[in-house]
Structure formats: structure tokens, C-alpha cells
Amino acid sequence: MRILHVAGEGLPFIKTGGLADVIGSLPKELARKGNDVRVVMPLYLKIAKNYHQDFTFEKEYAVYMKYDWVPVRLYSCFHDDVTYYFIEHQGYFEREDLYGYMDDGERFAYFQQAVVEMMNQVDFFPEVLHCHDWHTGMISAMIKENHRDDYRYASIKHVYTIHNMAYQGNFGADMLESCLGLPYYLLDNGTVRYDGGISFMKTAILYADKVTTVSPSYASEILTPQYGEHLEGVLQMRQYDLWGIVNGIDVETWNPANDPKIPYHFNKVNVKANKKKNKLALQEEMGLAQDENVMLVGCVSRLTWQKGFYLLMEQLPQLCAMPIQFVVLGSGEGALEEKMAQLEEGNKGKIVFYRGYNEDLAHKIYAACDLFLMPSLFEPCGISQLISMRYGTLPLVRETGGLRDTVTPYNEYDKSGNGFSFTNYNSGEMMHVLGNAVDVFYHHPNDWRTLVRNAMNTDVSWEKSANDYLRLYHELTGD
Numbered sequence: 240m241r242i243l244h245v246a247g248e249g250l251p252f253i254k255t256g257g258l259a260d261v262i263g264s265l266p267k268e269l270a271r272k273g274n275d276v277r278v279v280m281p282l283y284l285k286i287a288k289n290y291h292q293d294f295t296f297e298k299e300y301a302v303y304m305k306y307d308w309v310p311v312r313l314y315s316c317f318h319d320d321v322t323y324y325f326i327e328h329q330g331y332f333e334r335e336d337l338y339g340y341m342d343d344g345e346r347f348a349y350f351q352q353a354v355v356e357m358m359n360q361v362d363f364f365p366e367v368l369h370c371h372d373w374h375t376g377m378i379s380a381m382i383k384e385n386h387r388d389d390y391r392y393a394s395i396k397h398v399y400t401i402h403n404m405a406y407q408g409n410f411g412a413d414m415l416e417s418c419l420g421l422p423y424y425l426l427d428n429g430t431v432r433y434d435g436g437i438s439f440m441k442t443a444i445l446y447a448d449k450v451t452t453v454s455p456s457y458a459s460e461i462l463t464p465q466y467g468e469h470l471e472g473v474l475q476m477r478q479y480d481l482w483g484i485v486n487g488i489d490v491e492t493w494n495p496a497n498d499p500k501i502p503y504h505f506n507k508v509n510v511k512a513n514k515k516k517n518k519l520a521l522q523e524e525m526g527l528a529q530d531e532n533v534m535l536v537g538c539v540s541r542l543t544w545q546k547g548f549y550l551l552m553e554q555l556p557q558l559c560a561m562p563i564q565f566v567v568l569g570s571g572e573g574a575l576e577e578k579m580a581q582l583e584e585g586n587k588g589k590i591v592f593y594r595g596y597n598e599d600l601a602h603k604i605y606a607a608c609d610l611f612l613m614p615s616l617f618e619p620c621g622i623s624q625l626i627s628m629r630y631g632t633l634p635l636v637r638e639t640g641g642l643r644d645t646v647t648p649y650n651e652y653d654k655s656g657n658g659f660s661f662t663n664y665n666s667g668e669m670m671h672v673l674g675n676a677v678d679v680f681y682h683h684p685n686d687w688r689t690l691v692r693n694a695m696n697t698d699v700s701w702e703k704s705a706n707d708y709l710r711l712y713h714e715l716t717g718d
Contacts (some may be wrong), residue, residue, distance in 0.1 A: 240712060242269060243365035245354050247347070247374035248337060248605040250288045250489075251318070255337055257486070258372055258402045259454070260622055267497070267683050270320035271684045277365070279357065281350050282314060282325035284333040291317070294325065295347045298360045302352040305345075311353045324361075326353045327626045344410030346419035347374045347439075355381050358557045364391045369398045370447070373408025376439030377419050379446035384421055396715040399447035401440070403619050404461050404468040408439030434469075439446045444473050446713055451482040451708075453620035453642030458483030466617055482711055485644050486620040487701035488517065488629065493510070493605075495630045500602035507695050511688065514607065521607035528588040534555050534563045534680045537608030537632065539623055542571030542579065549616030549635060552578060553666040561677060565590045566608070568600055605630040610676055614669050616662075618642045624658070628694035632659040633687075635676055637669070645699075649679065654686055657694040 248255055251261025262278060270276040282291075294314035301308040312327040326332070331346040340346065353661035355378060358364050370378050379397040387390035415421050415437055430445060431437045444450055452458045458481055460466040463473055469714070474481065496506045502520045505513035515531040522529045540546045550557065552575070559582075566580055567590075579592040593600060605611070611627035613636045620641030624634040628645075638660045649656035661672040680687050 240367065240709075240716070240718065241363070241365045242266075242276045242312060242367045242369060242712065243358070243363070244276070244369045244371065245351075245375045245378060246278065246371040247350075248283075249278060249280055249323075251321070252280070252290060253283055254401075255278075257453075257620065257622055259543070260488070261400075261402070261486055262371070264472060264487065264701050265705060266318060267319045268487075268488075268701040269708065272705065272709065274709075277322040277324065279324040279354050281332040281337075281346075282327040283337055284335065285418075286325065287327075287333060288314055292463065298357075300356060300360050302349065302356055303350060303420060304349055309349065311356070313357060321322060324357060326350055328353075343670050344408070344414050344439075345418050345443055346351040348377065348414060350476065351381060352377045352418075352420065353461055353592070354378060355386075357394070359618075365395060365677070366716050366718075367398060368395050369567075369708075370443060371400045371402065371444075373406055373439040376398075376408055376441075376443035377421070378443075380421060380425070380442050381419065383446055384425070396449075396469045396712070397447045398451060399443040399617070399713070400448050400713065401444075401450065401461070403679055404470065407433075407441070407470065409433055409436055409469065410439070411436045412532045430498065438470075444470065447480075448482050449482060449486055449711055450474075450477055451497065453483070454485045454644045455483035455621045456643045457535070457617075457640040460617070460640060481694070482707075484623070484707045484711075485641055486705050487704045488622055488625045488699050489659050490629065490700045492603075493626050495606055496696075498602055500599045501606040502603075505606075505631070507631075508615060510691060510695065514609075514631060517603065517607040517610075521566070521603050522564070524603070525591045525593070526588065527566070527591055530564075532609060534677060535608045535682070536563050536565045536610045536612055537604040537627075538565075538567045538569070538612045540567075540569045540613070541605055542567075542569045542575040543670065544572070545616050545618075546571075547616055547664070548575050548670050550614050550664070550666040553610075554670050555582060557588055557670055559590070561673070562681070563610075563677060566593075566596075566604055567591070568593045568604055570595050580637075604631055608632045609680060610635055610659075612673075613637070613642060615639060615642060616664055622647070622658075623718065625699040628657055628697050629699055631691045631695050632692055633676070633694055636660050637674060638662050642692055645697075647693075649675075649690055651683075651686070654689045655693070657697050658690070663675070675700050 503513040503516040646658040
């Protein structure tokens with residue numbers, strides 16, 4: 240099957256969030272199953288600096304933008320059985336950051352125009368065009384409205400994946416014709432209209448043949464006002480075409496048995512001994528009091544309201560009084576960063592905060608910690624809980640979205656479960672479950688070892704999820 244993924248970012252080339260992890264893993268898994276899989280993304284500054292010398296120049300062509308022809312330079316490379324294409328426009332994409340600019344609508348309108356024409360330029364018309372998040376949301380509309388008489392385009396089946404409803408690509412209506420090449424009657428009849436302008440995500444939901452999101456629970460949640468971000472009505476119209484398929488992780492990159500970023504490797508047999516060695520090494524590196532027997536709690540996250548950090552802020556005295564050490568890696572809202580820095584200053588040797596992101600340190604935290612904290616307000620899927628289980632670190636999560644779908648809470652009677660969870664977005668409830676985890680760790684070590692074994696036995700690979708996507712693709716194409 241010919242499959243083209245279109246995304247705003249993707250590993251191994253660039254990453255700002257979980258979308259990049261999916262693009263780095265799902266296409267590779269689909270290719271391993273014998274499919275012709277290709278990916279296209281913008282050629283950002285950081286990609287150009289690190290990889291440009293490895294790319295092959297493919298084509299130069301132009302797209303019609305803002306009543307003029309704007310050049311496109313297309314590059315490619317072949318990596319892990321997947322062909323990657325890169326759309327080059329130095330003015331639009333060679334900037335320090337990927338997103339967050341005043342002209343983001345224009346930038347990604349250009350990207351989408353370039354992708355649609357790319358299929359013609361390289362003569363690759365996929366059976367399934369799989370678009371991801373708002374950056375690609377107008378492509379299906381462009382193809383179905385502007386190329387309906389071209390059988391090469393008309394035969395394409397369209398899948399659109401929502402990775403996070405909070406980011407929808409809402410822009411002014413003036414760009415509909417000038418940047419996207421779409422007629423204004425789509426605004427007049429309400430198809431693309433949103434809050435006085437246009438919405439890339441809304442348009443994608445209406446034009447795609449199938450809509451997916453990154454966990455079954457999140458697929459149900461976004462049909463409600465609490466999680467639908469004002470698009471729940473549109474999603475309800477398409478709910479019979481809405482699939483929830485949970486993400487996996489790259490189990491080759493995230494493998495405690497041979498991870499080059501951690502000092503002591505381990506598997507299910509020697510996890511207890513070597514996790515303690517990793518703990519001692521991390522404690523020394525981060526300035527924590529060295530004690531192999533203390534419960535070490537980790538968190539690798541963006542410091543935002545979505546990730547539940549305000550629950551922690553409500554319980555700081557109780558948290559500091561618990562017999563645990565706490566290591567946090569991340570950045571985000573200034574107030575939360577400052578509060579975490581103050582927390583470290585007042586609890587030297589017990590709590591440490593690393594502001595920013597450090598890939599090597601993230602691996603060490605997953606390998607060294609006993610418990611991993613994810614008290615998210617909402618979480619479409621989440622990958623940190625999957626990584627932590629792979630490393631024998633038990634996740635403590637709030638039961639929302641993909642966290643509910645992947646973490647089974649500890650049952651003290653039959654010793655089942657692969658982590659801990661709480662239901663309501665409530666700091667007292669979170670602390671009660673954290674207290675329970677601390678009790679199991681210190682007073683029921685056999686139960687703890689059983690939970691660790693359960694976690695490491697959990698299948699967190701892309702194998703099942705890739706098969707689910709293939710089942711969806713085949714349902715669309717009728718193969």
C-alpha cells in the first residue's frame with residue numbers, strides 16, 4: 240500500500256512534542272510491514288543545519304500564494320525504510336522556532352500547497368494520505384475542491400489524526416483564497432468558518448474520510464464540551480468515522496537493556512539491582528542525597544496547566560514531608576518554573592529541578608526512578624508513561640485520555656496492575672494515591688516487584704497500533 244504522512248515535525252529530524260515521536264515511529268513500523276511509506280515535513284533551520292548535507296535535491300517548482308508564484312525546493316532522504324521529503328522555503332521555515340509566529344497561517348498554507356503539488360511533481364499519489372494536526376488540516380479540502388476532476392487525486396483516501404484538540408489552527412478568513420486557493424463560498428456556507436475566521440482543524444474533520452485520535456478514551460472525551468474545545472459538535476457529526484488508536488513508543492530507542500544514555504543496563508531479571516545503581520548515579524549527578532533505598536519520584540514534562548502541575552503546587556508542604564526524593568526535568572510557564580526552583584532551594588538534597596530539556600538526562604531519570612508522576616488535566620495519549628513502564632518505573636497518572644487506556648491501577652488483592660491512578664482532578668486525591676504508592680514501596684516490596692514486572696511486560700510497542708492503522712486504511716481502500 241502507498242501511504243503518505245504529512246506532519247509539522249518528526250523524529251529523527253526535529254521534535255517539539257509527541258507528534259514528532261509518532262512520525263518517527265509509526266511510518267517505520269508500517270514500512271516494515273511491506274508498505275511504501277513516505278513522510279513530508281517543512282525543512283526547518285535546525286534540520287538544515289544538522290542534515291542538509293545528507294539530503295538529495297528532488298525538484299524545484301512553484302505554488303500560487305498571495306496572487307503570485309512562490310518557489311518550492313524539494314529535498315529527500317531514505318531512513319529506516321521510509322522516504323522523507325522536505326519542503327524548503329528559507330523565509331517561512333528557517334527560523335529559530337517551529338511555531339508561534341504571527342504568520343503561522345500563511346507559513347503552513349504554503350506548506351500544504353507545496354505538499355499537494357509535490358505529489359504531481361514526484362509522481363507519487365498515495366492510496367492513503369494521512370495528515371496530522373492543524374498544520375495539515377486544509378490539504379483534504381484543497382484536493383477535494385480543486386482536484387476533483389483529476390483521477391490521480393480523486394482516488395486518494397484521507398485520514399486525519401488529532402494529536403491535541405487545544406491547537407486548532409484558527410486564522411483570519413482573508414487567507415482562504417489568497418493563501419489556500421479555496422473559494423469563499425466554503426466560508427459562506429459554514430464549512431470552514433470558525434469564530435469569524437477559518438479553522439484548519441475543523442476543515443480537516445469535515446473533509447477527511449476517517450478521523451483518528453491517539454487513544455480510545457480521548458476519542459470519547461473530545462465529543463464532550465469539557466474536552467472538545469468548541470469543536471465537539473463537529474466531531475459528533477463525524478463520530479461514526481472517529482477512531483481512537485493509542486500510540487506506542489520506539490522500543491529500540493527506549494530499551495533499558497542497551498540504552499547508551501544510561502550507566503547501568505538492565506532487563507526484567509536484574510532490574511532491582513541495576514535500577515538502584517542508576518539511582519545512585521543520578522543522585523550523585525543531580526546533587527541529591529545518595530540513598531539506594533529511598534523512593535525516587537521523577538517527572539519529565541512541559542510545566543503547564545495541562546500537565547497537572549497546579550495540583551502539585553497545592554500540596555507542596557505535604558509533598559516535601561513525604562519520605563521521597565523528587566527530580567523534575569522540564570520547562571514551561573514562568574510561574575511554575577520559578578516555583579519549582581524555589582522548591583529545590585528550600586529542599587536541597589531532596590528535590591531537584593532541571594529547567595529545560597536534556598535528552599540524556601531524560602533517559603537517566605526513566606532508568607533511575609521508582610515512580611513517575613503524570614497528574615495531567617487531559618492527555619490525548621502521552622508517551623512518558625509508556626517509556627517509564629518500559630524502564631520498570633511505575634507511572635502514577637490521572638485517569639484521562641491515553642493515561643487511562645495504558646495504565647492499570649494496582650490491585651492489592653490480586654496484585655494486578657502496572658502503576659497507580661486517581662480519577663478526579665483533585666490534589667487531595669492525587670496525594671492519597673501517592674501515599675498509597677509510598678506505602679507499597681516501603682512496606683510491601685514483593686507487591687512492588689510484581690508491579691514492576693507487570694509494567695515491563697506491558698506491550699508499549701507500535702506493533703498493535705500499526706496493525707490498527709492498517710486495518711483502518713484497508714477499510715477505506717477496500718483492499
